[in-house]
Amino acid sequence: MSLKRFLDELGDYSTLFRWGCIIVFFPIAISFVALLIYFPYKQALSWDFCNNLSCVNKFFSDNFSSFSWFGYWLAVMYNLATIFGIFVAVLTYKKNSESQSMVNHFxxxxxxxxxxxxxxQKLDYLHLSSFDIVMWYRCIYDQSKNGSLECSDEYSSLIKDYSELINxxxxxxxxxxSSGYSYKKHQEEARNIVSKFGVNFEEASRTGFxxxxxxxxxxxxxxxxxxxxxxxxxxxxxxxxx
Incomplete structure (x- = not known):
C-alpha cells in the first residue's frame, strides 16, 4: 500500500478507529502474553497462597523486571495514544477545513x-447563452475550492491583454x-481574449460588435x-x- 493511499484511507473515521485500537491494545496484548509466559517460567504461579506482607513483597521483588517491562509498555502505549490523538485531531481539522472551503466555494x-x-439581463446586446459563468468564475478564482479567493494570474493577464488591445x-x-486599424482584426482579437474566460460572441458587423x-x-x-x-x-x- 502506498503512503498516499494509506493517508487517504486514514481520512475515514472507521479506519482511524481500527488503527487506534491496534496502536493502543497491541502493546497490552504483548505484555499480557509475555507475563503469562514469564510467570510459569519463574514458577511464580506454583507458590502456595499467602496474603501476608512478606509474601507480597517477595512476589514483587522476584518479578520486579516483569513489572518494570510491563510499566515500560504502558508508558509506550500512553505515548502512542497521545500521538494518535494528536494525529486524529489534525486530520479532523483538515477535513473540517476542506468542508468549509467547499461551502465557501459554492x-x-x-x-x-x-x-x-x-x-x-439589464443589457440589450448581451445574452446569457453567450456566457459560461462557471468558467468565468473558475478563471478568476482558480483556487476557490481550496479556500482562496485571490484573483488568478491567468485572469489578470487576460484583462491586461484586453486593455492593451483597446489602447x-x-x-x-x-x-x-491609413493607420491600419481594422475593426475585423480588433473583433477577432477581442473575441479570442474573452473566450478564454467563457464568453463567446458570434461575429458581427462594425456597429453591432x-x-x-x-x-x-x-x-x-x-x-x-x-x-x-x-x-x-x-x-x-x-x-x-x-
Missing part, C-alpha cells in the same frame, strides 16, 4: 452567478484612415469592481474607436 459561486445573470486600437484609429463590446466592457468593469479586489488587475480603458 456560496461565492452562487453569488457570482446570480450577480452576473442579473447584470446581463492599441484607440491609437491606430486616431492616427488616421461595437454595441456588444461597449456593454461587455461595462459588465467586465462591474464584475471586476464587485468581485475582484486585486492590485495586479488593471483597469480597462475607454474605447474611443468606432
Amino acid at each position: 456560496s461565492n459561486l452562487s453569488l457570482f452567478n446570480n450577480y452576473v445573470t442579473n447584470e446581463i 492599441r486600437s484607440n491609437l491606430l484609429k486616431t492616427s488616421g484612415p 461595437k454595441e456588444i463590446e461597449d456593454q461587455m466592457l461595462l459588465l467586465l468593469e462591474k464584475v471586476n469592481m464587485s468581485f475582484v479586489c486585486s492590485s495586479k488587475l488593471s483597469s480597462l480603458p475607454e474605447a474611443s474607436y468606432k
Whole structure:
C-alpha cells in the first residue's frame, strides 16, 4: 500500500478507529502474553497462597523486571495514544477545513452567478447563452475550492491583454484612415481574449460588435469592481474607436 493511499484511507473515521485500537491494545496484548509466559517460567504461579506482607513483597521483588517491562509498555502505549490523538485531531481539522472551503466555494459561486445573470439581463446586446459563468468564475478564482479567493494570474493577464488591445486600437484609429486599424482584426482579437474566460460572441458587423463590446466592457468593469479586489488587475480603458 502506498503512503498516499494509506493517508487517504486514514481520512475515514472507521479506519482511524481500527488503527487506534491496534496502536493502543497491541502493546497490552504483548505484555499480557509475555507475563503469562514469564510467570510459569519463574514458577511464580506454583507458590502456595499467602496474603501476608512478606509474601507480597517477595512476589514483587522476584518479578520486579516483569513489572518494570510491563510499566515500560504502558508508558509506550500512553505515548502512542497521545500521538494518535494528536494525529486524529489534525486530520479532523483538515477535513473540517476542506468542508468549509467547499461551502465557501459554492456560496461565492452562487453569488457570482446570480450577480452576473442579473447584470446581463439589464443589457440589450448581451445574452446569457453567450456566457459560461462557471468558467468565468473558475478563471478568476482558480483556487476557490481550496479556500482562496485571490484573483488568478491567468485572469489578470487576460484583462491586461484586453486593455492593451483597446489602447492599441484607440491609437491606430486616431492616427488616421491609413493607420491600419481594422475593426475585423480588433473583433477577432477581442473575441479570442474573452473566450478564454467563457464568453463567446458570434461575429458581427462594425456597429453591432461595437454595441456588444461597449456593454461587455461595462459588465467586465462591474464584475471586476464587485468581485475582484486585486492590485495586479488593471483597469480597462475607454474605447474611443468606432
